[in-house]
Amino acid sequence: MIGIPLVVDLFFIWFPALATVFLSFTTWSGIGGLKAIHADGVQNYVQAATNYPPFWPAARHNVLWLVVFLVFATPLGMLFAVVLDRNLRGGRIYQSILFLPVMLSLALIGIMWELIYSPNFGLINNLVGRHGNNNAIDWLGNPHLNLWAVLVEACWRQAGYVMVLYLAGLKAVDPTLREAAIVDGAGAWQTFWRVVFPVLRPINVVILVVTVIESLRAFDLVYITNGGANGLELLSVLITKNIVGQQSRIGFGSALGVVLLVISLIPIITFLVQQLRQEERR
Amino acid sequence: MTTYTPALERSLPVVEKAQKPRVTPGRAAAQVFMISATVLWFTPIAWAFYTSLRSYDETSKYGYLSLPHHLTFMNFRNAFTQGNMVHFFWNSVIVTVPAVIITLFFASSVAFVLSRFRFWFNIPLLIIFAAGNLLPPQVLITPLYRIYLTVHVPTFISNNGLLYNSYAGLIVINASFQLGFCVFVLSNYMKSIPHEITEAALIDGASVWTRFWTLTLPLCRPALAALATLLTTWIYNDFFWAITLISSGNKRPITSALASLQGQYFINQNLLAAGALITAVPTLVVYVLLQKQFIAGLSLGSSKG
Numbered sequence: 001m002i003g004i005p006l007v008v009d010l011f012f013i014w015f016p017a018l019a020t021v022f023l024s025f026t027t028w029s030g031i032g033g034l035k036a037i038h039a040d041g042v043q044n045y046v047q048a049a050t051n052y053p054p055f056w057p058a059a060r061h062n063v064l065w066l067v068v069f070l071v072f073a074t075p076l077g078m079l080f081a082v083v084l085d086r087n088l089r090g091g092r093i094y095q096s097i098l099f100l101p102v103m104l105s106l107a108l109i110g111i112m113w114e115l116i117y118s119p120n121f122g123l124i125n126n127l128v129g130r131h132g133n134n135n136a137i138d139w140l141g142n143p144h145l146n147l148w149a150v151l152v153e154a155c156w157r158q159a160g161y162v163m164v165l166y167l168a169g170l171k172a173v174d175p176t177l178r179e180a181a182i183v184d185g186a187g188a189w190q191t192f193w194r195v196v197f198p199v200l201r202p203i204n205v206v207i208l209v210v211t212v213i214e215s216l217r218a219f220d221l222v223y224i225t226n227g228g229a230n231g232l233e234l235l236s237v238l239i240t241k242n243i244v245g246q247q248s249r250i251g252f253g254s255a256l257g258v259v260l261l262v263i264s265l266i267p268i269i270t271f272l273v274q275q276l277r278q279e280e281r282r
Numbered sequence: 283m284t285t286y287t288p289a290l291e292r293s294l295p296v297v298e299k300a301q302k303p304r305v306t307p308g309r310a311a312a313q314v315f316m317i318s319a320t321v322l323w324f325t326p327i328a329w330a331f332y333t334s335l336r337s338y339d340e341t342s343k344y345g346y347l348s349l350p351h352h353l354t355f356m357n358f359r360n361a362f363t364q365g366n367m368v369h370f371f372w373n374s375v376i377v378t379v380p381a382v383i384i385t386l387f388f389a390s391s392v393a394f395v396l397s398r399f400r401f402w403f404n405i406p407l408l409i410i411f412a413a414g415n416l417l418p419p420q421v422l423i424t425p426l427y428r429i430y431l432t433v434h435v436p437t438f439i440s441n442n443g444l445l446y447n448s449y450a451g452l453i454v455i456n457a458s459f460q461l462g463f464c465v466f467v468l469s470n471y472m473k474s475i476p477h478e479i480t481e482a483a484l485i486d487g488a489s490v491w492t493r494f495w496t497l498t499l500p501l502c503r504p505a506l507a508a509l510a511t512l513l514t515t516w517i518y519n520d521f522f523w524a525i526t527l528i529s530s531g532n533k534r535p536i537t538s539a540l541a542s543l544q545g546q547y548f549i550n551q552n553l554l555a556a557g558a559l560i561t562a563v564p565t566l567v568v569y570v571l572l573q574k575q576f577i578a579g580l581s582l583g584s585s586k587g
């Protein structure tokens with residue numbers, strides 16, 4: 001019963017993950033079979049860091065993506081959840097609409113926002129009166145602006161996602177805890193930070209993990225916008241570019257993959273440690 | 283028990299729940315905040331819909347930010363036929379339906395073993411599945427791409443004899459990638475089912491299969507329904523795997539076909555808006571009918587560890 005699923009998981013997930021590490025120390029164009037793989041030491045890594053112009057911008061963009069999620073999108077989603085948890089009138093409507101972007105594919109989100117950002121036809125430029133051919137703001141074309149523009153799109157979705165996760169956690173908090181805090185004279189602010197927030201530690205960790213993973217996985221939005229170039233480079237896009245298409249530099253692409261893998265191990269291990277601790281307590 | 287100071291944040295939800303919510307500055311501020319956020323959040327969707335309902339002639343004459351003279355569904359009709367949407371929708375069905383079924387079947391059998399037996403390998407297995415699900419897909423893509431070009435499969439599975447550029451290949455990777463999450467959720471769910479139920483059946487001489495198929499799975503129906511909703515949406519929305527592992531445009535499911543649609547309708551924003559919104563229809567159906575299931579699925583994955 002576990003044989004086939006395990007083999008499938010190992011072969012299609014873990015084998016490629018480990019093969020990425022192995023291939024990153026080799027050169028291979030994919031032609032000439034496995035025999036054409038040559039060991040190459042850490043050359044790919046050296047190349048990426050010193051002789052591959054898009055690498056550092058891409059790494060910077062990934063970091064920026066993560067920071068924006070951490071300081072803006074995720075806290076905003078949590079704030080939505082905390083406010084909605086107070087049973088506001090109309091709360092269900094608010095929740096449904098804020099959640100709507102989570103249902104849409106990122107590709108679709110990218111296209112919808114093009115209608116907002118388009119230099120001549122977009123909503124924003126028309127609203128601010130900057131749609132003439134000369135003074136139009138090119139939100140998605142200007143390399144100084146486009147990453148921020150795309151980050152707005154990403155936050156639009158991420159906040160709703162975090163909201164739903166957090167709301168589920170908040171609903172599960174034992175109401176007597178809050179009542180006790182209130183009887184003891186704590187205000188809403190204190191009750192949340194001193195009582196509710198610490199109790200929600202497990203879900204806080206999950207949300208942190210989700211935030212980091214989502215920002216490492218970012219791909220679809222920049223790809224649909226302009227293929228991930230000209231200010232929208234991300235590590236995920238560079239990896240894809242190096243293996244799919246005419247120029248296949250498998251070893252090099254793998255080295256970039258390992259960079260992503262190593263970073264993603266941090267949230268993965270955080271998550272596992274927490275799970276195992278809970279497992280032990282059972 | 284309530285001595286209200288009118289000050290902000292003194293209105294406490296727990297106290298008030300039974301009574302009618304009183305209007306306090308805190309609540310008023312919360313309402314203003316939520317209304318503005320909701321309006322802001324809804325704008326992109328409303329704008330896309332508005333654009334799609336207007337004819338190209340009208341918007342090129344009066345501009346996009348103008349009151350409508352005439353609203354029409356023509357763009358939807360044109361996008362649907364010109365974009366060959368039926369074909370791409372069908373591709374999505376071919377990939378999504380088997381992938382969801384396979385994932386759920388595999389995941390529930392693994393979860394059953396993990397939750398009902400005590401083997402030394404339970405914890406390592408859980409780690410393998412749970413961690414695999416968290417890897418960014420781009421970490422796997424380089425070797426996976428080569429594997430897909432190398433592995434030969436019988437032609438009744440894939441026309442070209444390879445996993446690359448085949449529906450089968452896409453189904454397999456979507457199923458494997460989602461497997462970890464479902465194993466994780468289902469094994470937690472099964473652990474919450476009392477052991478006595480299966481133990482009683484064991485004493486009655488029920489086989490492992492009976493205990494799994496006729497006893498445990500029906501009890502997991504809520505979790506399975508929630509996961510099925512979640513998986514359908516996720517796999518339908520998949521973009522990355524289809525873009526990298528399917529090379530011919532006409533084999534792509536509709537979400538990834540959006541990329542080429544975008545090039546095709548580049549000059550006509552109204553048509554593009556309509557075409558893009560059509561692809562959202564299945565997820566919007568889920569959103570309207572199964573939102574509870576979807577949210578339940580997400581919460582199952584995050585709350586009870």
